[in-house]
Amino acid sequence: MANQYISTRNLQFLLHEVFEATTLNQYEYYQEYDKEAFDMTLDASKQLSDTKLFPYYTEMDKQKAYFENGIVKAHPQLKPIIKAIAEGGWISAHNSFEQGGQQMPLTLLNAALLIMYSANANAAAYAFLTQGASNLIQSFGSQELKDQFIPKMYSGDWQGTMALTEPQAGSSLIDLTSSAELTEDGYYKITGQKIYISGGDHDAVDNVVHLLLARIKGAPAGTKGISLFVVPKLREENGGFVKNDVTTAGIFGKMGQKGYVAAHLMLGEQEDCRGYIVGQPNMGLRYMFQMMNEARIATGLMATGTASGAYYAALQYTQERAQGRHPSNKDASQPPVTIIEHADVRRMLLLQKAMVEGSASLLLQCSYYADLHEAAEGETKEKAHLLLELLTPIAKSYPAEAGIKAVSEGMQCLGGAGYCDDFPLEQYYRDIRINAIYEGTTTIHGMDLLGRKIIMKEGKALQLLSAEIQGLIVACLKDERLAPYAQKLGATLKELGDTTTHLLGLARKETPETFLSDATLYLEYFSLVILGWQWLLQGQKASAGLATAATEDEQHFYEGKLLTMRYFMEYEIPKTRGMKERLFSEERVTMETRAEHLA
């Protein structure tokens, strides 16, 4: 218990009982992944996490990364950690055999990664940033780029990054101004600045490979003039490596994730920064969307992992700390009870469990759709693709937003101790906050959901999703243990449908600004229904599991699942009532407000 940061039993439940993910081996690409392969994979990740990652979580915060004499000094353990992850084959695990990978289903890989993120998100993040960057080269790069960069990225010797943000271009990428000029030698001369570049420079690797967006001189304005380049920190020349005129101006002083550097980079100050184009000119943003979608799921995993670590730290404390007595027996001569005996402490723990395990379930659901999109054919493939597209903004933002609440409740379980650095809760609290900003703020995902995903293909994704949820509800109405909750979710789904119809009506009558003005609230509403779906699904499988549970531990596991499902339906789903009231209202408070009203 002392070292618990995740429940592997829960991951097995999700993989085998909820998603039956070993059935993916019906597809050729994944044919080697039977139950044994799944279990070995989880074990390997847990082993690595127990020994290499978790022991350094708080240490990497207290002995944080720093910038000195032009060099970013990472924690000394980072190098062996990155090497260990790389040697385990984790960076390339999902890639094809011919690419040097293991053709591992994303459903399994992401379950394994969740273990690592739970153990130490700040260390794991470096390796999985390299994964995303190398995937971009694999998907769109020339053979020459692949040969030159990928082996060193898979081996963990070189760090990959995604270099998008500039001082004047954050949420609005179309305003980026970094420029690229084609030379006679075939490479591009790059100039510009990039900020908040995670893993952008550090001394735990020999080189850093930036997947960087810039504009080729003369390219059209807006999204259609952005190209993607590989820009290394050091470039190969005459059999050796020379500096590629990528200078680190400094690292950002972040509130949390202090072990995970974010760098400020200056490119081409000496006019000697070379970039190598990936794919076709002006297609950069489209290519980058692949990495951004992967990064959104990765952000969800990071948030969920951080909240999982915090949950188990809080759970342990509540079982050890004695304080107070039951309201019905306040006799001061009796010893105090452990605080898990207090109902409100259990409410806070259930909230955390519901958010952590609900998020994990949703992320594996999305991963499963990604696997079907990759391996299946025809309608199954298309449906999986549409559902993944629709669910991505929720899979990114719910774990981030709910994770902030969950960790805060974890801190609250510890009282004053939670606020102090003798316990890890204060670090989890600082660390998790960034996930609602990474990879598009929550607002951006609200706009993505309501402004694009709901209406794409004339609402087909939404119809498929509703049918999926409705099917589950119908099945669960037959189980009396589940029927009241299935009914409640059904009514809520219906209300969400009515609300969506109402908003789409607004889109026709009012300005786009008005239509989208409460998109964040709609995202929150939609997310609660999605999580309700994932919890009912888990409830369905837990109900089945309970019927055949062989041991007391198994019985408690399934009972715990059912109680947590009930927590979600009782305490979280009702929050949609007020959201519906607001979204149906004709008051346009935020639209009427101007800057001069806010002083």
Place this chain on the structure above:
Amino acid sequence: MANQYISTRNLQFLLHEVFEATTLNQYEYYQEYDKEAFDMTLDASKQLSDTKLFPYYTEMDKQKAYFENGIVKAHPQLKPIIKAIAEGGWISAHNSFEQGGQQMPLTLLNAALLIMYSANANAAAYAFLTQGASNLIQSFGSQELKDQFIPKMYSGDWQGTMALTEPQAGSSLIDLTSSAELTEDGYYKITGQKIYISGGDHDAVDNVVHLLLARIKGAPAGTKGISLFVVPKLREENGGFVKNDVTTAGIFGKMGQKGYVAAHLMLGEQEDCRGYIVGQPNMGLRYMFQMMNEARIATGLMATGTASGAYYAALQYTQERAQGRHPSNKDASQPPVTIIEHADVRRMLLLQKAMVEGSASLLLQCSYYADLHEAAEGETKEKAHLLLELLTPIAKSYPAEAGIKAVSEGMQCLGGAGYCDDFPLEQYYRDIRINAIYEGTTTIHGMDLLGRKIIMKEGKALQLLSAEIQGLIVACLKDERLAPYAQKLGATLKELGDTTTHLLGLARKETPETFLSDATLYLEYFSLVILGWQWLLQGQKASAGLATAATEDEQHFYEGKLLTMRYFMEYEIPKTRGMKERLFSEERVTMETRAEHLA
């Protein structure tokens, strides 16, 4: 604008237009406080805050207090800050003339203090802890104690503290074990440990005076055996000062409020720690409740001030930062707009304004009741006392909990910049979190509200409060600008009444554990209605003000108030719908859950 951390115009609105607080000068105690005295007081506080407090807010965090060679080193500016606050007469301002004070109404004093807390809560807190401690000596101490300690506390030379918490006794004070043994010389020998003692030791003062709870040997168990002592760090002996065997073991590594030390104290390790009893033996907890109630209002002010500072920092950023375009005109060749142009950014700003100014209003409402309780007679006095008692758990916990959300939205307005220490938002975010733990966690206040305050005097306080709110609603129904919101609040108040009746019914049918199991949720529900009341009240006065506004600025001020009231009614009040659904439910999820379900 660059240095704004609070709106003094808003404080004038609350004092003069909402509470008409100068009418307090009808009572003899406050007779000197006319409008001019009010305005001079606010000006003096603003002047002090602008010059001495606000300039050091971030600096006191970056150059935090530390413990070295047995000495707690505070920021070098702390000493001049404490002296300046003391010299302004702020520590004793509320006390009577004969006590050396100015008989300043609490309503005015707390408005002035809110300015200081907004400017730099971590510095101001030291002085107002001394205020609370000296008030305890004033109320219950002997003349000798008053003569010995109070002058040096009022002058800012000595720090006061409240020394309650022990390693095994936090929320449950009755388990404290620090002991006191009467000696032949009339003083007590104190032994024990105290933790999390704010201001408990530092080098910006010459001495620290602990108002400390301990048990006299042989005293009864539980609450009835706790006594209150003055325990100084240095005691007077033979015309000089000697160490009083109070040793600082260290200070806590807090996530925030790094300029405001929390010490771990060892008492009587050399058996030479002397304590001087305050008032009667075994009455300590009762006396301490005076300080705790003051400290609860002070915590509300601290949280509100912190959220106010964060709000204005976020507001400034949103008016300077250009990013993105309106959904109806995404032409990339046009320059981007400042982000306050985006509706969702305005939603986040309105949320902050609603929570900051709503909290300020509630805290001044409570202060006004405290003044009436002190100065008035008969029914007015009793009503004021009952309402203050009922509202205190909300005045403590709402600003703390809502403040956490408000500052988080402030950070979100800045995106990545909000997470980095080039901007103050990350500090506000760390700093504000403790307020939901200080002076009783939110759970404790939920239990206080539902388990004690609602039912005290057969529900008389609740009846008085309902009548007060209902009276306002009836008045506002006549103003067509307010009627829809008055109606909405009225319906919500009715629902809250029904819910309260339902819960009190449970109290008769079920165990106290079940009755109180959702007390935190009830507190949140109750708080929203209370804040709705405060916003309708502000709306009523703003509507009146708008009718006679002489300048454009004044017009915008009142329009901003009305828009923020509407924000609260549209986005916050509907949250009660789901709470009602939950509180009426017969599902007992948290009661059925056991530790083994949560692993």
